[in-house]
Amino acid sequence: QNIHFGIKPYACTLCDKRFAARSNLFQHRLLHMKPFCCYICNKRFDRDEQLQRHLKLHPTANVLSCR
CATH class of the missing domain: 3.30.160.60 (Classic Zinc Finger)
Incomplete structure (x- = not known):
């Protein structure tokens, strides 16, 4: 009401x-x-989907590999 x-x-x-x-x-x-934090630059976001979109902007995020 x-x-x-x-x-x-x-x-x-x-x-x-x-x-x-x-x-x-x-x-x-x-x-x-803003509980979602970028592990590369520490920028914080209030929603996970915003963080996921942000992570795609980091060129190194796509080339990380295990050694």
């Missing part, structure tokens, strides 16, 4: 953005945590 009435009771404690659904707040909090 919150969505239909525009009520947003769930607030992010880091940026004060508000959400009607708690699940949306949990998803939003990943933006602040």
Whole structure:
């Protein structure tokens, strides 16, 4: 019902953005945590698919091999 009435009771404690659904707040909090880290340059991402796309930009990522 919150969505239909525009009520947003769930607030992010880091940026004060508000959400009607708690699940949306949990998803939003990943933006602040950025749990996915590039093992080559240590750049961080909030979603795995962003990290995977980023890894393709590193030329050495495609030529790593076991020795």
